[in-house]
Amino acid sequence: MNGTPVIVVGSGPTGLLLAGDLATAGVPVTVVERRPHQISNLSRAFVLHARTLEQLDARALADGLEALGQRLDKLRLFGRLTIDLDDLPSRFNHLLVLPQYEVEKALERRAVEAGVDFRYETEVTGLSQDGTGVTVEVRGPDGSTESLRAEYLVGADGMRSAVRDAIGLPFPGHSVIRSVVLADVRLAERPETLLTVNAVGDAFAFIAPFGDGYHRVIAWNRARDVPDSEPLDLDEIKEVTRLALGRDFGMHDARWMSRFHSDERQAPAYRVGRVFLAGDAAHVHTPAGGQGMNTGLQDAANLSWKLAQVMGGHAGPELLDTYQSERHPVGRSVLRSSGGIVRLAMAKRPWELALRATLTTVLDHAAPARRRMLGRLTGIGYRYAAPRGSHPLTGTRVPDVAFADGGRLHESLRGGHFVLITPEGHDDRGAHKGRLTVERWASERRTTVLVRPDGYVGWAAEGADEAAVQAALAAHVGD
Template sequence: MNGTTGSTQRNDHDRGVIVVGAGPTGLLLAGDLAEAGIPVTLLEKRRHGISNLSRAFVVHARTLEQLDARGLADELEAKGQRLDRLRLFDRLALDLSTLPSRFKHLLVLPQYEIETALERRAVEAGVHFAYETEVTGLTQDGEEVTVEVRGPDGSAATRRAAYVVGTDGLRSAVREAIGQPFPGRSVIRSVVLADVLLAEQPETLLTVNAVGDAFAFIAPFGDGYYRVIGWHRGRDVPDSEPVDLEEIKEITRLALGRDFGMHDARWMSRFHSDERQAPQYRVGRVFLAGDAAHVHTPAGGQGMNTGLQDAASLSWKLAAVLDGHAPEGLLNTYQTERHPVGKAVLRSSGGIVRLAMAKRPWTLAARAALTALLGVACPVRAKVVGQVTGIGYAYPAPRGAHPLTGKRVPDVALHDGRRLYEALRGGKFVLITAADTEIEPGDRKDRLTTAHWTTDRRTALLVRPDGYAAWASDAPDEATIEDALTTATGPASAVGRRSAGAERVGTAHDGGN
């Protein structure tokens, strides 16, 4: 997948946006941009090939909705297994069957399956991949970003783009290059992982529990192997310390009461779990998303999901600005919308871990109280479920805006037989109006589709490409709707155009990539 250019050529795949990191976040973002017609290059320092050594196994409802808006959810649902209860620790499980979503469950599916689907989509959309390409430096000015890279043969190269997005993980080279700190700390050290065969099949799809000194998690790969993650309070050793199967068995027995006869490990490793967040997700023309912007404990399975939702928030904004349909200031909303969500996920995942590992009397009492509260208090339970699944997050709205503005929009039925998230495919806004209100996309048909409610509802609702309400009115007229469309999608007569910066950028010296 590596392209080759001369030292002074400019190529379409090197203009527009450079995404660094070919994990789930980078793949979704790059695919969105390419589908919108933005030239995009995805740099990845690893060799081409998706590893099956996944850490993420849970796909939550809000992420499934975003994948649905890209035509991938049904395919992935067929490959995974559904679970309508998420167990956080002994006696505390979240009931997902009443979620206000098409996906009233979580999907148990290894991360590599998500990456495979997103990579295929990105390739089909025209993303240019450059594997074995490592970012070694980055500079920017008011018009472009220059990225210094080292190619597969060790040679230096320079790439330029209008914008760069770092989705390159915990040790992000992009974050380091723009001087962003990554404050936080290691929460759990010496977590062990293994892929094993089991002599005894667990009774539940996801097996998880914690006691005062140990935690264990077991999930199926779908190929006969199971991923086991474990931690023991008394085993605090460096990540470099070798792991053996007996250690993993012992931790599993402590946490789960038995080790299920695990054998024939095909892979074992040790890592530590951090809680960190970059203060700024945007520095000039450079953005951070996914683990490059925030890392959390594995509790609740929120890490990959949060990154994918970062990408869904950023991609349409970059496309709108580069196409000339939105002012550059729109990109600032990525920080105001996603940074608070990342902070909230840090709090919720960290809280789950601390309660799961409770040992002192007052923390055990707090866990017991929370378990009891979630069992009876519907508003509290709904809030916790909304946070863990991503369904409950909303974005800031201007003062005086309609109450729906900034809220996630459910997958409502439309008059033409489509669902909303089917209508969102292609990265367009969707305007939903009453049946007797006729608004044609006209010159906006490249970025807007229109539909009617299937009921007698009179509210006009403009839904952003990421499924959140951009604007709404309970008493709309054509002039009001036109004003809202102009604000959100640009003037009707605006013709898509790349910014001067995007047209200028290219490869100064490509070094064989």
């Protein structure tokens, strides 16, 4: 039986970021993936939101991806509402249109460089756990079976998660949209906007560029409810696109077409003993708002540093319970928001149309409501629950603040460190060397803030003395 501290099942974006974080923190990790080693260009995800870009910036990946993608500075909703993203309180005050496979390439390079052990064409066939670890049964590419042992295991293996099935967790929910069609095509006419999306009557269509001359088309005709196995041709996709967008942009040379259904589901628990779920294994929802890959990556960023703290002996296993309490509510919120967007986009009944018109008016004229909506959509508006009596900043996301020496927060977070931001200079906290960076505000701010490795406030205080700082470091960073 082969042993490793952590096994990650699944090498999609969620699994790759998680594994790369663990390896960077010095935790040996094995990734088990049932597919052959390849990064498919048949991406469903096309958008990186501000919070995800911030997390990638804290891993020195955002600038490279920004160079590959295309910025979208405005959002159009329901055909008549335009929302300017310039006011987002983030260095990344835009959406980045970039196929998922480019994100996977960057995350895989990072994971390989950090020393992650990849086992491709290896399928999970069973799983059991006890008080000291997890035993997972796998079948390799030659058909032979093997038992792998780990202290913890993370299932990042998608909607049809073998890990979730093995630990007996249900996946309650239902299909929201049936017979969605996808195609990668060339276009004779260039769309006027970077992301082209609209709904008319029973028809919905979305078009986004790959950057290699092909465009991804996602379309749905509510009036055509057929099984996923029903044959699909380009004429059907062109017809739905014309209904929704008024024209098909001269689609031709489809290199791939598929039909699928979109579900809204969430596991009731993201943790069972020493096994965790992340990404689509934990929650799935409609593509509306482009939140799927983004939510999974943020799951991984939340869980990875906690596993590293526990595996390094710097925190007790109870820290891992906060993964459920912090991320499950976010997953539930994403299900509601993405489902709400698609239902409003496809509104037909008079009361639905009236609700959409009212919401559009509110978002168009009420800045606070618009900020709340954008905060949820882009991920920067979420905060985690804090203990009673905590400083108001506790649990909030910290923007990429500037430091007195000219650096910035995301640079200091690289390597999975905690960052202590103080009003005045302090020593380098040698007791926490390699796990804590001390920085000083560039401004006159007097708050002392301890930023977790995922960029959220773990502790904060006004006018904190040395004893208070040391107590906070002991509680959060550990010995």
